[in-house]
Each structure stands twice: as structure tokens, then as C-alpha cells.
Amino acid sequence: MKILHTLHWIQFAGTEKVCVDLCNEMSNDHQLYLLSQENIRPYLNDKVELIDFNFDKNRYNPLFLYQTAQLLEKISPDIIHCHNTKELEVMKYAQVFLSKKIPIVGTRHNPILKKKFSYADLGVAVSPETLEYTNAKTNLLITNGVKYKNPTDLSFPPSFNMIAVGRLAKVKGFDVLIKALSKVDFDFKMRIIGEGELKKELEDLIQSLDLQNKVELVGFVKNVNDYLYSSDLQIISSLEEGLSLALIEGIFYGKAIIASDIANHKELLGERFVFDIEKSNNTEQLAQKLNEVHENYQEFVDLFSHVKARKEDFSIEKMAESYLEAYQTLI
Structure with a gap:
């Protein structure tokens, strides 16, 4: 053909x-x-x-x-x-x-x-x-x-390593995510992978919340799979999605994912892995979800293994x- x-x-x-x-x-x-x-x-x-x-x-x-x-x-x-x-x-x-x-x-x-x-x-x-x-x-x-590409462990320094992947645009909700991170009660390192028009705005937000040592705008990388594989948690904070490619990559390579309750995230991941962000930009609820995952991390990893078992569907x-x-x- x-x-x-x-x-x-x-x-x-x-x-x-x-x-x-x-x-x-x-x-x-x-x-x-x-x-x-x-x-x-x-x-x-x-x-x-x-x-x-x-x-x-x-x-x-x-x-x-x-x-x-x-x-x-x-x-x-x-x-x-x-x-x-x-x-x-x-x-x-x-x-x-x-x-x-x-x-x-x-x-x-x-x-x-x-x-x-x-x-x-x-x-x-x-x-x-x-x-x-x-x-x-x-x-x-x-x-x-x-x-699928075999991932490499990037051996990040010890911390609760989190990752988000996507274009730096309003629709991806990274501003909401960064604000929520300022409210969590555990130590962490957050890496946001991607480029886009909101880069300067997000840099200013990170600075204003004194998160410059905790949140890094990594930019574009060709080895997203390595970053997902090496992180403890992937966060998808989008306000709108079709079917997020970042979510599918997370199913293949990640240890656990939480995602905004939009599109078919709940059907794919299960109710425990979603949070409500779309209507109210609720940073408090996302912060609570992050605290819940951190406190019960192994439980979330075990539950997510059932999602990963269906990865060949994608x-x-x-x-x-x-x-x-x-x-x-x-x-």
C-alpha cells in the first residue's frame, strides 16, 4: 500500500x-x-x-x-x-x-x-x-x-522523584501542579519535561513559590522513557486531553501515575488514581492526592501493576x- x-x-x-x-x-x-x-x-x-x-x-x-x-x-x-x-x-x-x-x-x-x-x-x-x-x-x-524502547535508569539523587510530561501550555495545567506542590508535606524533586509558550510564566511561578530547588523545567528530551522509568510518580494535570501519549508512555515505563479526572483517565487507571482539577483548578485536592500517594506509595505501585499488565493494548x-x-x- x-x-x-x-x-x-x-x-x-x-x-x-x-x-x-x-x-x-x-x-x-x-x-x-x-x-x-x-x-x-x-x-x-x-x-x-x-x-x-x-x-x-x-x-x-x-x-x-x-x-x-x-x-x-x-x-x-x-x-x-x-x-x-x-x-x-x-x-x-x-x-x-x-x-x-x-x-x-x-x-x-x-x-x-x-x-x-x-x-x-x-x-x-x-x-x-x-x-x-x-x-x-x-x-x-x-x-x-x-x-517500546528498553529504558535506562538515570540514577536520580535520593528523593521522592516525580515527573510530568507535556507542552508548556495552559491546557496542561502545570501552573496548578506547581501551586499544589507548594502545599505538600513531604520532600520531593519534580521534573517537568517539555517546551512551550508558558516557560517564562512557569519559571516566575516556581521562583515566587520558592520551589527553584525542587521543581525543574527540564525542556525537551528524546529519552522520556528513561525519565519515566527512573521516577517514582508521574503526574498528568491536564485540563483537556484526547488520549494522552504521556499517559500511555507512563503505563509502559512508569511505577505509578495520578491524573486529572478528564477524558477516559478514570476508566484506564481506576478511581484511586484520578483527582478533580478541571472545573475549579483545585490545588488543594491535588496536594491532598500527592500526600496520599506518598504516604501509601507501595500500595499505589501494587495497584498500578494491574494497569501495566494491559500495556500491550497500547x-x-x-x-x-x-x-x-x-x-x-x-x-
Whole structure:
């Protein structure tokens, strides 16, 4: 099968990682093309053909759409898989200039309604909640998966080592997490992995709460699995998620996770592992949950082992197989 993925590059975060891992896995048995920017090349294997493409151009410009159609004609894919609604629009409009239409699959990565996502021939949601906002001609659920890599113990200094992973954006709730950390009654080291527009604001918050020796903004790293494996607890404080890739990675590599009670976190982890943060930004409740986990840590680790026993449900191999079966329904 000849498969074309499209990715509007912003920065390397959850959606980008899902796309890259899917391309790399599918390229083992299929001919894979990716329309994106050169920034993403280091993350792709040699079997994926990257075509530098700028999705920031005007998607209503006839010349741009005609040139895009010429590129599609040259590649001649059996299927187009878009990871963003803007890409989907470009791929849809460009086909006005083609004699033969190419089926389009769109993945809805977050629970936000996008009217023009309806242009997709098949919409794929990454979680049951996201499925409610997936409005293509036909819609189905395929959960995200990760590619397992053997982790290395980073041998952090003795402490209660905690980790959070995600883009430094308001929706990830890192400001709430940092405020809650100022209220816990145990010693700890918190590492936040990721880059984003709120970096300076979070640095100022850490300074104002006198947590600069306890909370570290690590930045972007390529070995998130090592950090998860070496930490005692992962915290997901998001106010909104599709299916968090950080959560899935935590199931594969982490010792225990607590997460905000949104999306399907409660169904995946169990009631004991979630806390209410969405409506009130309740830092007190998160602080209480952190104290509870610290005081009963081995109990939480033992309970979490039952979640980890289902980790193969979230493998990249299973995810890719599900997508390939879905593609076949359109060809």
C-alpha cells in the first residue's frame, strides 16, 4: 500500500510523536510518504520519504492548491492520512484538480469540534470522549500506541522523584501542579519535561513559590522513557486531553501515575488514581492526592501493576494494524 501522511509541524509534542511512530511502523511493510517540515527528519527512519511542505500557506489560494494537486498526482497514494484539520482542508481542496479522488483519513487528537473535519472520508478518534467530536462521514475509535524502547535508569539523587510530561501550555495545567506542590508535606524533586509558550510564566511561578530547588523545567528530551522509568510518580494535570501519549508512555515505563479526572483517565487507571482539577483548578485536592500517594506509595505501585499488565493494548504495532485495516475499507 502507498500511504501519505500529512503533519503541520509546530513543535515536537504528542501529535507529532504519534504521526512519526505510526509512519515508522507502517514503513516496515508499506511505502510511506510524509508531507511535513525538515525539522521532523531526525525522528524518521530511512524508509519514510519526507517531503518538505509548508502547511502555513493560504489553503484557499488556487495556485498553491494546484501545485499541491500536482504533488499528489506524482506520489499517487492509495490513502491520505491527515493529523490536523488545516491539512485535511488542503488535501480536500487540492483534489479539485485531480481526475481521481484519493480517500482521506483524519485523526481527531483532542476533544474539540472542527466543522471542516467532516471533509474526511473516515474520522479516527483516539479516545471515547474524542469520538464525540469526530464528525467525518464515518467515525471509529483507535487508541494511540507507543513504540517500546528498553529504558535506562538515570540514577536520580535520593528523593521522592516525580515527573510530568507535556507542552508548556495552559491546557496542561502545570501552573496548578506547581501551586499544589507548594502545599505538600513531604520532600520531593519534580521534573517537568517539555517546551512551550508558558516557560517564562512557569519559571516566575516556581521562583515566587520558592520551589527553584525542587521543581525543574527540564525542556525537551528524546529519552522520556528513561525519565519515566527512573521516577517514582508521574503526574498528568491536564485540563483537556484526547488520549494522552504521556499517559500511555507512563503505563509502559512508569511505577505509578495520578491524573486529572478528564477524558477516559478514570476508566484506564481506576478511581484511586484520578483527582478533580478541571472545573475549579483545585490545588488543594491535588496536594491532598500527592500526600496520599506518598504516604501509601507501595500500595499505589501494587495497584498500578494491574494497569501495566494491559500495556500491550497500547502498542504501536496494534495501533498501526488497526489503521491499516481502516484504510482498506476506503480503498
